[in-house]
Amino acid sequence: xxxxxxxxxxxxxxxxxxxxxxxxxxxxxxxxxxxxxxxxxxxxxxxxxxxxxxxxxxxxxxxxxxxxxxxxxxxxxxxxxxxxxxxxxxxxxxxxxxxxxxxxxxx
Numbered sequence: 001x002x003x004x005x006x007x008x009x010x011x012x013x014x015x016x017x018x019x020x021x022x023x024x025x026x027x028x029x030x031x032x033x034x035x036x037x038x039x040x041x042x043x044x045x046x047x048x049x050x051x052x053x054x055x056x057x058x059x060x061x062x063x064x065x066x067x068x069x070x071x072x073x074x075x076x077x078x079x080x081x082x083x084x085x086x087x088x089x090x091x092x093x094x095x096x097x098x099x100x101x102x103x104x105x106x107x
Contacts, residue, residue, distance in 0.1 A: 052060075
């Protein structure tokens with residue numbers, strides 16, 4: 001009951017082909033030949049130019065503004081959450097301190 005059951009390995013199905021025999025080949029060194037025709041120089045790689053039309057420039061400015069506003073709203077909300085949490089912890093500390101102090105005065 002407490003012994004684990006090991007799964008059995010599945011047997012291959014279908015026709016099993018034997019491994020192919022690889023015969024070694026010999027390498028004969030050859031003499032390098034120089035090209036007889038002159039090689040033309042490669043053309044200089046130029047970057048494609050990006051043309052900004054007024055419409056695409058306006059779209060880029062609008063997209064950038066939207067990203068800045070969204071990131072700013074997220075950061076401000078996180079700062080506000082931290083400030084509210086800190087204030088609530090401070091209020092809890094003051095209440096606990098007053099409760100403990102009043103408990104000590106009664107005794």
